[in-house]
Amino acid sequence: MTTSTTNATAPPPSSTRLRPPRNPVDRRAVGWWTTNLLLLAAAPVAVLVVLGYLITPARFWLIAPAVLIAAVGLVAAAALPRWWFRVHRWEVTDTAVYTRTGFFWQEWRVAPLSRIQTVDTRRGPLEQRFGLATVVVTTASAKGAVTIPGLDHALAADIAEQLTLTTQAVEGDAT
Amino acid sequence: MSEQANAPARPTGAGWNELDRRGIPVAAIFMLGVAVLAGVPTAIGLSAISTTVALAWTLPGAAFVVIAGVVAEWLRHRTTRYRVGPDRVELHSGVLIRRRRSLQRDRIRTVDVTADPLLRVFGLVSVRVGTGERADDGTVRLSPVTRDTGDELRRTLLDRVGDGTAEGTLAVLDKGWIRYAPLSFVAPALGSAAFGGVLNVADWFDLAGGVIAWAVDRLAGFGLLGGIAVLVASGLAVGVIGALGLWVEMWWNYRLDREPGGTLRVRRGLLTTRSISLEEERLRGVDVVEPLGARLSGAARVDAVATGMATGTENTKTDHNTLLPAAPKAVADRVAAEVLREPVSPTEAVRLRPHPIAARGRRVRWALATVVVGELPLVVLGVLLTDVLLHIAWITAVVAVPVAVALAFDAYRSLGHGSVGDYLVARSGSVRRSTVALQCRGIIGWTVRQSVFQRRAGLSTVLATTAAGAGAYAIRDVGTGTGLDAADAAVPGLLAPFLERAPAPAPVREPVPDLA
Structure with a gap:
């Protein structure tokens, strides 16, 4: 109730926005970010795979999350840096x-x-x-x-x- | 004299002072206390084996702790020297690693004097001299010195050229304000901490199971709901008593003065006395904080937004920047106005502009999400294990959902921003509603944040960064255009080169009401 009345009296919304800064980051940043993300995903995957290799009974429960993390990591590494490059x-x-x-x-x-x-x-x-x-x-x-x-x-x-x-x-x- | 700068030995001679010798007995008593506190439970635990073994282990240990403490304090006393020169304050300290610290006197912004009960018995105080810098390098701590020395240090170090401003008292404690103490979140926190403490102590004596059994026995007569009610009530009672005690200890003899030379001084404390001085030159605004309980009973607290206030870990717990404890709103507004030397507090005078309705939807969704996250474990466990948990889940949901939604609506109603005179005012929060009035000259940059959800709703969070207080103060979930216009108006020229305005005639900025 209160809000609808305040909205009626409020001035029309302003359309001011921030313009993007002029310069993009260096093209090589895409490679840097991609490597970063791959390394970030690789560390837990490596640990899980080694453990899965050593601990036979729990192999499924160790390899499954490793595959999941690897998949997410690959998708992120493929997509995010390009997005970031456009935005940064x-x-x-x-x-x-x-x-x-x-x-x-x-x-x-x-x-x-x-x-x-x-x-x-x-x-x-x-x-x-x-x-x-x-x-x-x-x-x-x-x-x-x-x-x-x-x-x-x-x-x-x-x-x-x-x-x-x-x-x-x-x-x-x-x- | 010039060798002094390089000589590793402790400097002696003109101008160099040592800390008070009585620091050594203070350390001895303190360490004795530590030894007793740690030793007694250990001794009781070990006495299960035999009393002799217990004493044989704990007494030498206690003696060692006390002696080590005294020796360390004696070394510290021998190696610490300070000097108040015409231009700088210097401190040489450190036993193994010699440390020299030197503060430029015209950069000194705060001189805080505290005295815990032990120091007070000996007539001693601890003095903390600070410059504007946030880092530890900007402070010199002299502990202990005599009370007279402490007062003299405070006067000399903060005595700038007196410009004739009259000394005046802005606020003194009204004992009736204690009624707001139990309304804070301290009470339930202390209550639950008390239960934890009892069980912990019982655990030392291996009695935790016994205590629980005893409590269950006692409560058996009340039935399940009655038992829970009694537990909650007794916890709250303990919490309320604790909150009252804490309030008395912190705020007894509170007074807020303005001293010559433009310094605000807060004095307070029953057992541990504190004196906190703040140069008005460092003040960038005030924050009128209304925690939910206080707000419902018409009270508010006033915090200073100032640069060079201790913001480190050391002082977050002692409310160093609180200028006024929870007091009736009218008092809070008057104190805020007088602190800023304004006729009316900008937090009162401003006409706050509400934020777009989309911000309310966001708050309602957050509230419901919080409830869902809270209920989820109950539901999952209920499905897997027992129906009882499912019943608890729906009963709590029936209570929690309306409360959460009410808080969300209230949080939206609290949202607002505006400007009055040279102040940018922003308000947000429901459980802890905070109305910040920030001097525009104190704004040293802008940060605009927008999540994907905010982008869809056309909202942004506009943060004014400042050297004072929390470092940044936010206008939350404001319509992007409106927020940018407000930021641009607050600090002309800074944001303007980066703004794109609509090609149509620029929107006429709302006339800003002067002091209402």
């Missing part, structure tokens, strides 16, 4: 860092350059193999960090340097 985008303007990530739970993050506290690049072993790096931009907020994954590592270093220079010019403790 980033942009650095003169005033802010802007990213879009996630598929099922999409997330847009904006951090103004004037509030940036640290800029790091991260490279895990897999990322190094694919020549990729992740840029992590933190602000004074515990929940305000912006990460840009799957960048070409030279580009990531450039971005980090550029951001560091820009933010050094800003005074104050950015809170």
